[in-house]
Amino acid sequence: MQLPPSATLSLERPSHPTLQINHPAATGSISLFGGHVLEWTPSGASHPVLYMSPDAVFAEEKPIRGGIPICWPWFGPRPGFPSHGFVRTLLWNLAEVSESELGVTCRLELASDSSTLELWPHPFALELAVTMGRALEVELHMSNPGTAHFEVTGALHTYLCTGAIEQTRVIGLDGTVYTDTIDGNQRKIQTGAVDFRGEVDRIYHSAASVRVEDLTWNRVLHVSKKNSDTTVVWNPWIEKSQRLSDLPDKAYHDFLCIEAANAGDDIVNLGPGGEHMLSTRVEIL
Ligand code: TA6
Numbered sequence: 001m002q003l004p005p006s007a008t009l010s011l012e013r014p015s016h017p018t019l020q021i022n023h024p025a026a027t028g029s030i031s032l033f034g035g036h037v038l039e040w041t042p043s044g045a046s047h048p049v050l051y052m053s054p055d056a057v058f059a060e061e062k063p064i065r066g067g068i069p070i071c072w073p074w075f076g077p078r079p080g081f082p083s084h085g086f087v088r089t090l091l092w093n094l095a096e097v098s099e100s101e102l103g104v105t106c107r108l109e110l111a112s113d114s115s116t117l118e119l120w121p122h123p124f125a126l127e128l129a130v131t132m133g134r135a136l137e138v139e140l141h142m143s144n145p146g147t148a149h150f151e152v153t154g155a156l157h158t159y160l161c162t163g164a165i166e167q168t169r170v171i172g173l174d175g176t177v178y179t180d181t182i183d184g185n186q187r188k189i190q191t192g193a194v195d196f197r198g199e200v201d202r203i204y205h206s207a208a209s210v211r212v213e214d215l216t217w218n219r220v221l222h223v224s225k226k227n228s229d230t231t232v233v234w235n236p237w238i239e240k241s242q243r244l245s246d247l248p249d250k251a252y253h254d255f256l257c258i259e260a261a262n263a264g265d266d267i268v269n270l271g272p273g274g275e276h277m278l279s280t281r282v283e284i285l
């Protein structure tokens with residue numbers, strides 16, 4: 001495939017062919033393994049926007065800890081099956097890379113095959129469209145080429161860098177009902193900004209965009225989305241950071257996840273020929 005001047009394909013990790021983007025508007029990288037946006041930093045930014053664990057494992061079968069994992073065709077744990085589905089540990093095809101003065105757009109594709117049908121008995125076709133420029137836009141297009149309907153949940157599980165989680169808060173969810181997955185899945189109502197004084201793992205029932213205010217780096221991120229009625233906010237805090245082998249013990253301090261999701265009862269039902277697009281957009285204000 002002919003790549004534009006701002007894109008190169010690195011085979012430094014043979015199992016994870018990686019598109020390196022170096023454009024006047026932004027730098028970044030996308031792994032074909034997992035269809036996984038690894039890095040994105042707009043020009044002039046003082047710090048990267050996406051967090052990547054220094055202990056992330058780049059091996060087949062292992063999800064990458066950081067960037068934007070694609071959770072599909074289910075969000076969350078499923079006994080006997082991989083957590084967050086299986087597409088984040090499959091090799092996607094690079095379909096197209098184009099660039100303009102505004103940035104670079106990459107399209108990756110993944111379709112069902114005999115191995116996926118053993119895991120999940122439905123034909124599917126996915127396309128991931130990633131645009132890296134002054135903003136980061138990620139669209140997951142999903143379609144049902146089969147003859148029977150299917151239901152999916154999923155998320156664009158975005159890891160965002162912070163200068164200090166204790167000095168970071170999320171604005172835009174005040175008054176929103178959320179499911180607190182670390183407190184018996186109780187439904188609660190958010191009061192004011194979301195701040196972090198312990199593990200946070202919540203499914204907010206909201207279609208709204210949010211602002212992530214980072215007082216340490218004096219930076220505000222705007223995170224918006226389309227076709228998503230649930231936003232997952234996660235920080236593992238101390239104990240879970242220590243428990244996750246692909247996260248340094250103190251990594252909780254350095255990131256939070258703001259995930260554009262179709263999770264919980266925000267289920268997507270696709271009939272034969274049906275399509276759905278879930279997207280997220282991140283920008284430094
Ligand atoms: O982001 C919410 C969540 O479901 C958390 O419960 C935590 O498990 C996180 O995803 C990471 O999941 P992973 O399977 O990537 O370790």
